[in-house]
Amino acid sequence: xxxxxxxxxxxxxxxxxxxxxxxxxxxxxxxxxxxxxxxxxxxxxxxxxxxxxxxxxxxxxxxxxxxxxxxxxxxxxxxxxxxxxxxxxxxxxxxxxxxxxxxxxxxxxxxxxxxxxxxxxxxxxxxxxxxxxxxxxxxxxxxxxxxxxxxxxxxxxxxxxxxxxxxxxxxxxxxxxxxxxxxxxxxxxxxxxxxxxxxxxxxxxxxxxxxxxxxxxxxxxxxxxxxxxxxxxxxxxxxxxxxxxxxxxxxxxxxxxxxxxxxxxxxxxxxxxxxxxxxxxxxxxx
Amino acid sequence: xxxxxxxxxxxxxxxxxxxxxxxxxxxxxxxxxxxxxxxxxxxxxxxxxxxxxxxxxxxxxxxxxxxxxxxxxxxxxxxxxxxxxxxxxxxxxxxxxxxxxxxxxxxxxxxxxxxxxxxxxxxxxxxxxxxxxxxxxxxxxxxxxxxxxxxxxxxxxxxxxxxxxxxxxxxxxxxxxxxxxxxxxxxxxxxxxxxxxxxxxxxxxxxxxxxxxxxxxxxxxxxxxxxxxxxxxxxxxxxxxxxxxxxxxxxxxxxxxxxxxxxxxxxxxxxxxxxxxxxxxxxxxxxxxxxxxxxxxxxxxxxxxxxxxxxxxxxxxx
Ligand SMILES: [Zn+2]
Numbered sequence: 001x002x003x004x005x006x007x008x009x010x011x012x013x014x015x016x017x018x019x020x021x022x023x024x025x026x027x028x029x030x031x032x033x034x035x036x037x038x039x040x041x042x043x044x045x046x047x048x049x050x051x052x053x054x055x056x057x058x059x060x061x062x063x064x065x066x067x068x069x070x071x072x073x074x075x076x077x078x079x080x081x082x083x084x085x086x087x088x089x090x091x092x093x094x095x096x097x098x099x100x101x102x103x104x105x106x107x108x109x110x111x112x113x114x115x116x117x118x119x120x121x122x123x124x125x126x127x128x129x130x131x132x133x134x135x136x137x138x139x140x141x142x143x144x145x146x147x148x149x150x151x152x153x154x155x156x157x158x159x160x161x162x163x164x165x166x167x168x169x170x171x172x173x174x175x176x177x178x179x180x181x182x183x184x185x186x187x188x189x190x191x192x193x194x195x196x197x198x199x200x201x202x203x204x205x206x207x208x209x210x211x212x213x214x215x216x217x218x219x220x221x222x223x224x225x226x227x228x229x230x231x232x233x234x235x236x237x238x239x240x241x242x243x244x245x246x247x248x249x250x251x252x253x254x255x256x257x258x259x260x261x262x263x264x265x266x267x268x269x270x271x272x273x274x275x276x277x278x279x280x281x282x283x284x285x286x
Numbered sequence: 287x288x289x290x291x292x293x294x295x296x297x298x299x300x301x302x303x304x305x306x307x308x309x310x311x312x313x314x315x316x317x318x319x320x321x322x323x324x325x326x327x328x329x330x331x332x333x334x335x336x337x338x339x340x341x342x343x344x345x346x347x348x349x350x351x352x353x354x355x356x357x358x359x360x361x362x363x364x365x366x367x368x369x370x371x372x373x374x375x376x377x378x379x380x381x382x383x384x385x386x387x388x389x390x391x392x393x394x395x396x397x398x399x400x401x402x403x404x405x406x407x408x409x410x411x412x413x414x415x416x417x418x419x420x421x422x423x424x425x426x427x428x429x430x431x432x433x434x435x436x437x438x439x440x441x442x443x444x445x446x447x448x449x450x451x452x453x454x455x456x457x458x459x460x461x462x463x464x465x466x467x468x469x470x471x472x473x474x475x476x477x478x479x480x481x482x483x484x485x486x487x488x489x490x491x492x493x494x495x496x497x498x499x500x501x502x503x504x505x506x507x508x509x510x511x512x513x514x515x516x517x518x519x520x521x522x523x524x525x526x527x528x529x530x531x532x533x534x535x536x537x538x539x540x541x542x543x544x545x546x547x548x549x550x551x552x553x554x555x556x557x558x559x560x561x562x563x564x565x566x567x568x569x570x571x572x573x574x575x576x577x578x579x580x581x582x583x584x585x586x587x588x589x590x591x592x593x594x595x596x597x598x599x600x601x602x603x604x
Contacts (some may be wrong), residue, residue, distance in 0.1 A: 074604070082601040086533045088522040117547040136600030143597060165488075167511045169517070170534045171546050174488060174510040178496055181468035182596050191475060205510075208461040208489045213469055227461040227489070228451030246456055252338050256459040 027051055029222070043263045050201060052220045057109040057126035060159055064122065064267050065113035072111040074144055077139065079106065079137045083144070083170050091168040102128045106137045107162070110145045113261055115157070116271040118278060121149040124159040127201070134206050135166035139176025142210060146183040146192075155274065158210040164204025173248040177209035184213050193277050195270065198225055198248070198257065216273055217257045219248035225257075290353040294345055298556070301330050328529035331373045334556050341505070344528035346420050346537050347513060349505040350484050356566070357416075358385050358400030358443045361483070364566035365573070366391055369398070374425060378458060381422030382448070383414040384494075386429040391441075392574045397433030399494055400443030400569060407530075416485075417450035423463035423493045427470055432480075439477040439577045442494040445484035447512065449493065464493040471496035472596075473589055477580030479573060481551070482506040482538075483558075498592055502538035503565075504553040508546075509536040546599060 024033050029051025039046070043063055046051040056061075061070055078099075081092035089097075099105060107129035113122055123145045125132045142158065149156040165173040184194060196214025198207075200223035208227055211217075219225060226246030234241055244250050251257050261269045291299045294389040312319055314411050323326040341349070349355070362369050362385070374380040382402070389398035401418065404410030408547035426442070433440045449460050471478060471494075480497035486508030502508060511519075513531035518524045520533075535541065551572055580588065 077602050077604040080601055080603050083533065086529065103401055131599060137602045140602060165510050166559055167516055167534065168543075169510075169601075171508055171510055171536065171541055172544065172600050174492055175546055175596065176493060177465075177489065177595040178468055179599055181465055182472035182593050184467045185472035186593055188469075204461075205489060208464040208470060210465075210495075212459070212462045212465040226456050227449065227459075227464075228456065232451045233453065233456065236454055241453070245453075250456075251459070254457050256462050272343065 057124040060124045069114035077137045085168040107132045108138045114215045118274045120155045121145045122157045125161040127161040132162035133166035135169040135173050139179045142180045143183050146187050157195045159197040160202040161199045162206035180210045219257045223248045225251045292348050343532045349557045350507045352559050356562045360404045365570040375421040379421045383418045384422035396439045398441045401446040416446045419455050420458040420460045420463035434474040434476050442480045444482045444491045446487045446490045448487035449490035464489050467493045475585035479576045500547045507536040
């Protein structure tokens with residue numbers, strides 16, 4: 001499942017090294033050198049070429065929800081090395097190190113907040129936490145988010161960024177696909193509204209579960225969106241992949257997402273959609 | 287079936303050949319020869335017992351992928367009294383890596399769905415090595431919905447290296463097809479019994495794997511990633527696959543202990559491929575028993591239990 005991990009790890013460390021300490025960062029889209037302060041003000045979107053650089057979950061939450069309205073849920077859930085997984089680095093150590101390094105407890109942050117006055121349950125994944133991989137905690141937090149949206153009769157929004165299932169949790173990580181998808185089916189049966197937002201990258205196990213099950217599916221531009229890793233596909237078919245293969249634009253063209261929306265316009269677009277489904281009179285405040 | 291054996295089966299196969307040769311030459315009144323044959327047969331029993339009661343994880347992986355392991359159609363011909371194969375997803379194509387049909391098992395009508403691998407180059411290409419494209423999952427879903435509509439239990443036999451990592455597979459969004467199946471299977475109002483018969487390869491397996499009972503044949507495997515894929519990521523060395531297989535905990539009894547499957551179906555000693563008829567009989571009886579029990583449960587409760595079961599999977603602290 002986690003075919004993307006290796007190649008993305010490289011990107012990740014580069015970003016991590018540059019972002020907090022340096023003042024400048026190189027755009028993965030145009031190669032231009034960007035001033036970090038300016039980039040942050042622009043929601044990590046390149047000023048020169050509109051490339052959407054990865055964004056941490058806190059920044060993403062802040063971008064979407066009304067100021068001060070976010071209440072985090074299940075903040076203290078932590079993964080455990082229940083298989084005593086033998087890798088180059090022990091999973092238990094990787095967890096401890098990652099938590100320290102990226103200052104997050106897991107690869108998804110969930111909570112309740114207001115979007116233009118609409119109360120919603122929101123979950124935002126963070127690629128910097130072990131490639132946004134889905135283990136038991138991610139699966140459980142998504143499940144509880146769905147349950148919360150169900151019991152409060154409010155919409156659910158999940159922003160995905162993931163290389164797939166977390167293999168250090170073995171089959172239990174695969175079963176998070178089942179857990180989340182099954183809960184979403186129940187939510188949908190009860191009339192719940194679920195909006196799925198795909199960011200760079202959304203792949204493998206996360207894509208083959210809750211990411212692709214939105215009533216509305218929105219992608220950010222030029223994100224990598226696919227099931228199998230490009231390298232694996234290249235190996236299988238023995239030919240080069242066409243330009244733009246497994247991009248947001250590719251998935252839109254083939255009919256599997258509803259629209260591509262610039263990050264800067266995401267909140268406004270969500271508001272329009274919530275207006276349609278819920279209606280302006282249900283807003284808490286605007 | 288073609289002669290094929292694994293390294294650790296070599297001694298057994300050689301002894302078997304020796305016994306067969308002796309038996310062929312045996313004249314009915316040669317008491318000494320008969321006695322010798324008996325000794326050899328006893329030796330064989332002991333050897334089989336010895337080899338197969340202490341299998342390593344990697345040996346089980348090899349058995350799960352054994353060239354002679356029974357595939358869906360081997361079971362279909364043995365466990366069904368009638369099987370009407372149906373084709374196509376009504377959208378794009380017929381995916382030959384998944385077989386679906388209307389099956390009469392015992393005296394019960396059921397929908398049967400299973401991955402199908404080939405045994406030689408030609409049939410393997412035809413079956414795409416048991417790797418399913420989006421249309422395979424969509425064909426399976428079409429049949430499952432048909433089953434639910436007419437209150438027929440659904441049986442799935444899982445044996446795939448994984449969903450097919452190809453160009454067309456991405457164009458037609460295999461991720462959506464798998465996700466959709468998980469989502470739709472959740473609420474089907476009929477009993478679903480899923481049995482991993484060989485390789486349970488990741489999302490490709492799970493795509494037909496949401497069941498009220500998820501069972502594994504003793505020597506089957508079920509994993510989030512192939513041991514080879516895991517080894518090449520973790521150790522950057524595909525030859526460390528046996529070590530990765532141990533780390534991942536992919537064998538039937540390990541997964542039962544983790545509470546990720548419902549039960550293990552024992553295989554005849556030496557593995558399903560050594561006694562296919564016997565294995566098929568065990569499988570048939572088990573399917574009938576599970577279906578009979580599940581049909582006693584009200585559909586609403588069945589679904590509720592299904593949701594709860596998968597909802598409880600995973601380990602964390604808080
Ligand atoms: Zn740029």
